[in-house]
Structures are given as C-alpha cells and as structure tokens.
Amino acid sequence: MAYLRNAWYVAAWGHEVTRTLRPRTLLNEPVVLYRQLDGTPAAIADRCPHRFAPLHLGRLIGDAVECGYHGLKFDCSGACVENPHGDQRIPAAARVRAYPLVEQDGLVWIWMGDAARADASQVPAYRYLADPSFKTIGNVMLQQANYQLVVDNLMDLTHVNFLHAPYQKTDELLVAPHDVTQTGRTLDSRRAIPSTRAPQSFTPFLADPEAPVAYWLDMHWQAPGACRLEVGVTPVGQPRSAGILRRGTHIVTPETDTTTHYFYASSRNYLLDDPKADQETTNWQQVGFHEQDKPMLEAVQQRMGTTDLDALRPVLLSSDLAAIRVRRILKELMADEARGNVDRLPNGSVLTMDA
Amino acid sequence: MAYLRNAWYVAAWGHEVTRTLRPRTLLNEPVVLYRQLDGTPAAIADRCPHRFAPLHLGRLIGDAVECGYHGLKFDCSGACVENPHGDQRIPAAARVRAYPLVEQDGLVWIWMGDAARADASQVPAYRYLADPSFKTIGNVMLQQANYQLVVDNLMDLTHVNFLHAPYQKTDELLVAPHDVTQTGRTLDSRRAIPSTRAPQSFTPFLADPEAPVAYWLDMHWQAPGACRLEVGVTPVGQPRSAGILRRGTHIVTPETDTTTHYFYASSRNYLLDDPKADQETTNWQQVGFHEQDKPMLEAVQQRMGTTDLDALRPVLLSSDLAAIRVRRILKELMADEARGNVDRLPNGSVLTMDA
Amino acid sequence: MAYLRNAWYVAAWGHEVTRTLRPRTLLNEPVVLYRQLDGTPAAIADRCPHRFAPLHLGRLIGDAVECGYHGLKFDCSGACVENPHGDQRIPAAARVRAYPLVEQDGLVWIWMGDAARADASQVPAYRYLADPSFKTIGNVMLQQANYQLVVDNLMDLTHVNFLHAPYQKTDELLVAPHDVTQTGRTLDSRRAIPSTRAPQSFTPFLADPEAPVAYWLDMHWQAPGACRLEVGVTPVGQPRSAGILRRGTHIVTPETDTTTHYFYASSRNYLLDDPKADQETTNWQQVGFHEQDKPMLEAVQQRMGTTDLDALRPVLLSSDLAAIRVRRILKELMADEARGNVDRLPNGSVLTMDA
CATH class of the missing domain: 2.102.10.10 (Rieske [2Fe-2S] iron-sulphur domain)
Known part of the structure; x- marks a missing residue:
C-alpha cells in the first residue's frame, strides 16, 4: 500500500x-x-x-x-x-x-x-520526554494491525470505557463536549468533563479519591502517526495547574501493511521518584496496550481482511469524528504527494473540511 | 468457493x-x-x-x-x-x-x-441422540480439509479396511453388494454381509466373538453434510433386532474452503451404563477420527492443492459410487440455487441420474 | 518456476x-x-x-x-x-x-x-565417496532458499573469509588468481595460493601449523546442482600429493521454488580412523552449514522476495565470475530444453561465452 x-x-x-x-x-x-x-x-x-x-x-x-x-x-x-x-x-x-x-x-x-x-x-516536539519535571516510562511493541487502525484507536478514546473498563472508565466521557480542531497536518481532539468521579487510574494518587474532579483528555495528532495525549484531573473549581496530569506518547510507524511499530510512553508530573507509581504505569501498559488494545486491534484487522476501511463502509458514530478527520487529512496529504505537491499542508496551515 | x-x-x-x-x-x-x-x-x-x-x-x-x-x-x-x-x-x-x-x-x-x-x-432428524434407549458419546473437531473430502470419506466406508484396520476391518466389505439410492436431496448407501467374522469393534460386546454374524453398514446422507450411519451385527439367520447396533452421527459444516467442523457421535443400543463400553467408544473416536482420518484427509487436501476434485481427474473405483453421487447432487443443488431455483429437490423427490 | x-x-x-x-x-x-x-x-x-x-x-x-x-x-x-x-x-x-x-x-x-x-x-561421478582411502562424513539438510542461491554460495567461495571467518579464512583468497573454465555442462573454478598461512581448518592436522603452505580450492560444478570441491594444503615447494586434502560433496536439489535439499559430505585423505578429526568435521558442518550458511541464505531469500536474481539487478564483483557463468549455462540449458533441444550441451562440449 x-x-x-x-x-x-x-x-x-x-x-x-x-x-x-x-x-x-x-x-x-x-x-x-x-x-x-x-x-x-x-x-x-x-x-x-x-x-x-x-x-x-x-x-x-x-x-x-x-x-x-x-x-x-x-x-x-x-x-x-x-x-x-x-x-x-x-x-x-x-x-x-x-x-x-x-x-x-x-x-x-x-x-x-x-x-x-x-x-x-518539522520534527514533532515531545519536550516533556526529556523534561526532569516529568517521570517517563515507555517502550515499543508490534501491533499486527495496519497503522491507521492503531491511530483510529488513539483518536477515539471513548473505547476506554469498554476495552479498558473499569480502570480508565469515566461515566460522562461518551457524552462530554468534544472539540476537534485541525491545523495544517495536525489535529486536536479535546474532551473536558467539568465534574466527575476520578477514574481508577488516578485515584491512588489523589488525597481524596471520592472528591469530584474536573477531568480532561486532550489528544494531539500530527501526520502521519505522532500522537500526544494529556490527561489530567484537578479539584472541581481549581485550575488545571492545581491538579496532576500524565502526558502520553503514542507514536505509530508502519512496519508492513498489516503490522505497526507502536512507541508508547507515559510521563507523569507527580510522585516522580515513587516506585509504586512506576509499577502502576508498567502494569497499565502491559494490561491496557498488550492485553486489551493489541488483541482487539489484531482481531479487527483479521475481521476486516483488508487495510481499506472505506471499502467496508463502516457505520460511523459521533465519537469517530477525530479519527475520520485524521484519515481524511492523511488521504489528502497522500494525494498531494502523489501529485508532487508535498507542501500544501505545512504545520500551521488549515485545511477546510466539512465534517 | x-x-x-x-x-x-x-x-x-x-x-x-x-x-x-x-x-x-x-x-x-x-x-x-x-x-x-x-x-x-x-x-x-x-x-x-x-x-x-x-x-x-x-x-x-x-x-x-x-x-x-x-x-x-x-x-x-x-x-x-x-x-x-x-x-x-x-x-x-x-x-x-x-x-x-x-x-x-x-x-x-x-x-x-x-x-x-x-x-x-426440513431440519434433518437425529432422534436417537435424544433417545434414552441409546447411549451417546460425541464431540466436535476441526479437519484441515475441504468439507467434501470429509463427506467423501464417510460415503466410501471401504476405507475402514485400510485406514482403520484391523479394528474396523471386515474381509468381505470390499466385494459385498452395495445399494445406493437417491431420494431428493438424500442418498442411502447400504452394504450387507450375510455371514462374516464380526469386526474387532464389536467383538468385546458379543457372547461368542467367533460366531459368524450378519453385518450391515447403512449410511444416510442429506445435503449438504448431514450423515447418519447404522452399523450392526446379528447372529447369522437372526433378524437385525436380535443383534446390537451403533448409530453414528457424522455431520460436516464448512468453516472455510479448506477447513471443516466435524460433529461426530456414536450411539449404542447395548451396555448403556457400562463405563468400559464408553471408554471403547472414546478410544475409537480418538484413534479413528483424530489419529487416522484427520492426518489422511489433511494430507489429501495438501496433495490436491485445490478444492476442485474434478479438475484433478481422479481415477474412480466402484467404491466411489455413493461419494460421486453425493458430489453430483450437491453440484445440481448449487447450480439450482445459483439459478434462483432453490426447491427443485426437496426431501423426498428423486433426481434421475445416470450412474 | x-x-x-x-x-x-x-x-x-x-x-x-x-x-x-x-x-x-x-x-x-x-x-x-x-x-x-x-x-x-x-x-x-x-x-x-x-x-x-x-x-x-x-x-x-x-x-x-x-x-x-x-x-x-x-x-x-x-x-x-x-x-x-x-x-x-x-x-x-x-x-x-x-x-x-x-x-x-x-x-x-x-x-x-x-x-x-x-x-x-551421465550420472556425475563421486568415486571418492566409496573410496576406502578417504574418510567421509556427510548428511542432508533443507535450506529455505532457492537452489540457485545455494549454488551461488558454493561457486563464490570468497564468502568463507566473511561468513566462515576465522575458521576458513585465508588472507590472500580474495586477490588470488582465479581460473574459471567451462566444459559442456560443467564448470571448474580454481584458486591457488602459492604461499600462505594455513587456514584454521587445516592447522590441527599439520606438523608445523606455522609453516607456509601452498593452498588450493578447486570447485567443479555439473548442471544443475552437483558440486565437488577439493581443498588442500602442501608445504611450499612440494607437490599437492605431498600434502593433505579434503574433497567436499555439495549437491543441491530443489524441493520447491524457495526450499532446497542440500546433500553435503567431507572426505579427507588423512587420519582416517581418528575420532577427533571426525568430530572436527562434524562440528564444522554444524557451524558452517547450519549456523552460518543457512541463516545467511535464508535471509537473502527473504530480502530478495523473489527467485529471479536478474530482476533485482545485482551489483556484480569479480568474485561472482563462476556463479554468474553457472547461472548463464543453466539458463541456456533450460532455454534449450524448452525448445526441445536437450542435448546441445553434453558433458565435454564447450559453450562459447563472453565473460
């Protein structure tokens, strides 16, 4: 392909x-x-x-x-x-x-x-990976699935309520406002829940796990496969800077048409030297990425039997908005490249699209 | 396919x-x-x-x-x-x-x-499976072979003299009269040996294993893959009802073009509560189906390298009569279905064929 | 193919x-x-x-x-x-x-x-295999590579300086005179080094491992896949008969397009009854053929992704001379055979080729 x-x-x-x-x-x-x-x-x-x-x-x-x-x-x-x-x-x-x-x-x-x-x-910036005010734990794995399926997974985080429940689940996630903004060859997909019970993945690190928090998930994508996720919680009414957050590095590079190198890391701005917090991250990456995402993505690739999602005419939901836009931008960029017009969408320009 | x-x-x-x-x-x-x-x-x-x-x-x-x-x-x-x-x-x-x-x-x-x-x-009847006067032992397995090869195997039982010898062998089997009757989308293939030494698979259950018996094998097929086998022995000169018999359930469903779900069971009308008779059946199913039929069918599929038997122009023997008729009926039914004429061969009608 | x-x-x-x-x-x-x-x-x-x-x-x-x-x-x-x-x-x-x-x-x-x-x-002769003045140790293995890649490996022995170093390495090998002579459907590829340090594979069997030796490697190929190698060392200034030698049997037969039966043996004319010399041969065959040649040939086959070497337009070196001639002769013979003219190149005739 x-x-x-x-x-x-x-x-x-x-x-x-x-x-x-x-x-x-x-x-x-x-x-x-x-x-x-x-x-x-x-x-x-x-x-x-x-x-x-x-x-x-x-x-x-x-x-x-x-x-x-x-x-x-x-x-x-x-x-x-x-x-x-x-x-x-x-x-x-x-x-x-x-x-x-x-x-x-x-x-x-x-x-x-x-x-x-x-x-x-033009290399995407991941400054926090080298920032000592974050503690980063990461690795690389191979997914037996087309890279766009891995990007789809990242660009529609509502899957955490099903595939990663209960650890990452938040009741309000599926109906929270969802802001999707494209800028050149980047896309931002932002969800913010003003008040909720913190997801299990945060509760061990909160003084009062039962207290309502504001919760946000901001995903940034840059073509073709560089994603950055910020997830955080802060006491209701407090600014984000008063809370704790994790920056997720999720970068995919095609190996072959149906296999993908998936580079991942989690960088937290709290308990930097805490081995238990390290272990929590390692456990989650093993369970979430290796035992939950990987079998699902690979099963989807098998069931599709092709790398051409459009050809299968998927039923689309509102939660697909960001993933579908990403696919459309990539398609445009590839069409541009095939025409020899490679710079029509530098970072920072805006492609007008009807959603 | x-x-x-x-x-x-x-x-x-x-x-x-x-x-x-x-x-x-x-x-x-x-x-x-x-x-x-x-x-x-x-x-x-x-x-x-x-x-x-x-x-x-x-x-x-x-x-x-x-x-x-x-x-x-x-x-x-x-x-x-x-x-x-x-x-x-x-x-x-x-x-x-x-x-x-x-x-x-x-x-x-x-x-x-x-x-x-x-x-x-129109669902094929397997009443004895739920009949308390029979003791049934069965299971399901996957054959790495096209389903028609599994049906061929069932419709030409002379293979027991080679693949399942000595346990199922009967000297007279290959030359015994063979009656093949088609009725609609069903076919009956019947062999009866008036007098023979009982095959080893029956001798443990006979009062006198050396006494000559009448032996019969009646296979009933219904399109596309539902087979029922009755095998029995009775003392020479006695009616079948005086003997013992087993009803074999052999039903194949294509999984893919070259893999087949094989549902099998053996239902006996003797020693209903005898664990040794149960064990005898379980052993036979393991040896006969898993260790003898399965490797042979899978090797045949490999050697064929296709699912199209006709294209390889097989040399046919008299023992192929029932298997070849089954293939011909299936071909007719599929051709009918492709023409939108699905009911030309209901159960009970007769397709005229030259053998 | x-x-x-x-x-x-x-x-x-x-x-x-x-x-x-x-x-x-x-x-x-x-x-x-x-x-x-x-x-x-x-x-x-x-x-x-x-x-x-x-x-x-x-x-x-x-x-x-x-x-x-x-x-x-x-x-x-x-x-x-x-x-x-x-x-x-x-x-x-x-x-x-x-x-x-x-x-x-x-x-x-x-x-x-x-x-x-x-x-x-016309069967190629390997008389020494049955000659009691040689001690032969051999076997057969499967290479997951096209047979011509295995022949290439044999016809360009310079690979021993890299793939089989240091055991078979000789510094002068890559620049030594190289005589390539074709006779009908056979080809001789001969290298002779007048004075060198004996390769490690010979030193255990020499009185003075440090003394300079004349070293020769004569490979004989007969279409399509029968190779015979003579390698020997003799004290500088002495005739070959004063030295020791090994005759290598290297015969390849295609199994499939990308798998090859490789029949190999080593026959030595020294220490015929010495178990340590036997062990030395067995060790070399394990290491050299199974652990060095096999992974390399299989990786080459994988990287090529085809059996058509020409289509990939390889860069050729002077050391490829014999291997390329062998490929050209085989191509001619196959073209002849396709035209129904099978005897144009009997053993002993000479095909004129520009190198």
Missing part, C-alpha cells in the same frame, strides 16, 4: 540505537540502524546491493557496515567505501539508500521520502 | 451454546453463538458494523451483545438496540446479520441462506 | 532409501522412495491417482506400495497391480509416474524429465 513518504516517522527510541546493528522494517523497507562513533545515529537500507544479504548480519567497523556475506563496506551515506575483491575497484552502482535521521527528545526520527525535503525543524 | 446456502447446517452441539459468547466461522462467515435468557439459542454476525470488532470479544448483557470496542449493543435479531455515544441515536445501518436457528436432538442447526426460506420442518 | 528436467538430481543418500516409505518433494513434485527386496531403489509419485492420498502413508508390501486410504497397489514402474474393490478390474488410468534412478557412490540419483532420455552414464 501507499504511505505518506515525505514525513517524519519514529524509527526507534534513542536507547535502541547502539553499536549493535539493529534491523527494523519501516514502511515495508528493511532498514539497519546504528550509532556512529561520534554518537550520531545512522540508518541505511538493510540489503546489500551485491547479493542482497541483510547488512545487519554483518559487522559495524568504525562507522561503516561490512556485509557479512562477501565483505562490501558501506558508510552512513550509503556509499560503498570498500570492495575487498580482485582489483578492489568499487562499482559505481554499489551503494545503498541512506535515510535522514533526527534524534530529539529521546526519539530517533527517520525521513522515508525525498531526502532533499527533510526539514529537521 | 460457493456453498449451498439455503440449507441447514450444524452450527454447534446444544451444550456448546451457553451464556459465554462463542465465535465460530461457518461457510467463511464469522458468527457468534449464545443462549438467551429464555434458553433459546441465538446467532448473529461476529463483526460489529462500526469498526469491525469481533462481537464475541464483547459482553452478553441480558439477551444483547455489547461490542467490546465502543459499546454498540445488538439483539438476537441483529438490530442495534443501544448507541451510548453523543446523542445516542442509532444509525439506520447499524445492524448485523442474524441467522435462523433450530435446536433439535441436541444439535443447533443454522440457516446460512435466505432467512425467508428457512423451514424448520 | 521452471527447472532443468532432463538432468540427474540427487534424491537421497543411499542409506536413506530403506524398506520404510520415504516421502521427498523434488522440483515441486511429491515422490516416495523405497528399496525393493532385491536391494534396488525405487521412486514413484507420492500421490494416489484415485483420491490423491500420499502413498507414503500406506504400506510397502513386497515391492509394491499399497495406498493407505482405499488400498490400490502400485509397483516400482508406477503400474497399478491390484484393485481390491468390486470386480477388482484395474482402471487403465490407474498409474503413477515412476522415476528412473541410479544408485552410485552412495548417492541415489533421480531423473525428473523424459524417462527415455535418462542415461546412467
């Missing part, structure tokens, strides 16, 4: 990119990731142009990768820098694709499209 | 349909089965029309199924009875297919075709 | 062909191998023409195979010799394909093409 190519995707958490060659398939392309001696990450195609051996089966020597089959060496630009055979001349065609990377906020972003268009200033 | 749709298939044994949602794929369609509060079984499509979640991952609340992803609720008619989102209006398209069911003789039959044509009086 | 059919392939080591029916898929065709009472091997299609049961699930009775499903019996010519059903006449179409076999040097060779063209005198 087609993907938006001129866009930043997360290839890995920074700590995953080391001096050990790491293979990772992104947008159906095999990539090998490694860290150079000066600390900068590198990504080149994981397929030698000689006999198509995966380069990650070779060795990292200095900043170059030696193919493990017949010994061609490639540097981080994808150029062949050594041919050990015969007269040792380097064939002109001996090169592999290199991918622009940006390491920022603990994430390694990769540009899968036209390298000349890669603009580091 | 195409299936005969306007027909009764077994969806489950009655005891399999409970207050726990049970998914089962039938004729390539995902179905969820459950029992309503009044005890009647229900079957609806196992795919929510909203986001295509399997409904069996949700909850049974009263007589309705709540989708486990975003909470739409469906009743046994397939109608959506609750939308918890926003203004809670129920979209007109929010419905799933419901399937007519008949529970009879301990079996739950499902109609996969035009619901208006579902006629409960 | 197409295969060269009028050619001898190895079906099995002689010791693998016994009184137990052995199934083996060759060139996508299921074959059953067995040994007749007089000791000669037999090979017939492993699919009964009646109901397509694999014949290897049946029984070997005398020299005939009885189908385990309904009892047709076939002899080594593929003729049906018994039909136990009804009037027991044998249908004219009841026969399976039989394959010409030659057992020679401990190998069972099979002819997958036009039986009338099978010429036993």
